[in-house]
Amino acid sequence: MCETLKNNYQLCEEIGRGKFGTISRCFHSIKSEFFACKTIDKRSLTDQTDRECLENEPKIMTLLSPHPNIVQLFDVFENEDSLSMVMELCEPFTLYDKIIQRPFSEHEASLYMKQLLEAISYCHKLGVVHRDIKPDNLLFDSRNNLKVADFGSAVWLPEGNCTESGVVGTPYYVAPEVLMGRDYNDKVDVWSCGVILYIMLAGVPPFYGESVSEIFEAVLRGNLRFPTRIFRSVSSAAKDLLRKMICRDVSRRLSAEQALRHPWILNEGTSAIE
Template sequence: MCETLKNKYQLCEEIGRGRFGTIFRCFHPISNEFYACKTIDKRVLADDTDRECLEKEPKFMALLSPHPNIVRIFDVFETDDFLSMVVELCQPITLFDRIINRPFLETEAASIMKQLLEAIAHCHRLGIAHRDIKPDNLLFDSRNNLKVADFGSAEWFGEDRSMSGIVGTPYYVAPEVLMGRDYNEKVDVWSCGVILYIMLAGIPPFYGESSAEIFEAVLRANLRFPTRVFRSVSPAAKDLLRKMICKDVSRRLSAEQALRHPWILSGGERGDLS
């Protein structure tokens, strides 16, 4: 690990572990503040694609910071073997942890979705698509504000620059990604829509016993609202879900458009579409 990092920060206990790295709580004596330090062992990276993602992530985070709903990056340290990023310290509980406990009230879901869409719209305005929006990557700070994390799969896009490559997580990935064709930033909106569906229903919209079965269900994109779980969900919420989890990308809402939907604007309290 980088000596410069150790000279500037005091590393504390491990608070998380990923495929390539470890996250520690760390202390900055000068500011008297605690942070999180994500340290990645470059020696275990599988291929050039992983190395490219590793190089891009701190650049994307620096460009996107500061934003109230995106994890802020403060320092980067790199050696031949390790890359360490010092970021703001969030609660240990993710949105995934909250979802598995119970379905959300519409007002709760709307508050979280508004913050998520604000973050995604900010990314898209700067020409960055996250490409792996899922509850595991959605954290909360000490004030309970939502924070989007993990930009390891993010990519640039633009009018003359589409994206390709299968990235993402089975339940949340958009069908056009699985089709192996070029796609745009609206893949993030699809993922946000899936998260909203799960928050309101407690189940995913597309299900399977294996990744292959989940992918088949996503490709069919047969969006349903089972009466037993959607009986109390408002028409406006279901309207927004249809417009976010829409297989026709040209008809799918952008993040900015989703933020202007009546259900979001009313904080989940408006059951009609007026």
């Protein structure tokens, strides 16, 4: 671990662990504040793609900070063996933890979705595509504001109209064009947001299977359904937004900015399509 980090922050208990590193609570004595410190062991990164992600994440987070719905990066420390990023400390639960407790009301789901889309729209305006939007990567601050985290899979696509290829993401949330190996753009994030909205309202994912391959097959079919027993009380406006976000035709899929202007979002989950 970097000596400069130890000189500036007092490391406390571990609060999370990922594939390549750990997240600890840390304390800055001069500021008298607690932060989160994500430390990655560079020696464990044998894959070139993983190394590129390690290099990209602090650069992308620096570009994006600050935004009210994106975890803020404050400091980066690096030596030959490790890289540490000091970020704002969020609550010890994610959107996933909230979802497994119960389905959300449309009003509550719309407020969280608006915050998520605000963050994603901001990313896209700066040419950043997150590529791994899922409930586990959505945190909350002490005032219950949603915060997008984990930009390890993110890429920067300048000009806004460039495309990227390569399978990146998590099975339930990945867009079909990614799985098909086609070039894709920032609308892959909108598909993922749509899947999250579906899960918030239904308590189950729109595409599922007993294995990863079965989930992928369901995503590729993209047969979006609204089972009556689950969606009986869900408004037509919410279903309209879901159809336009979880849309296999990328040219017809809404952008994050367009989704923010949908009546269901503007009216906080209480509107109806006339």
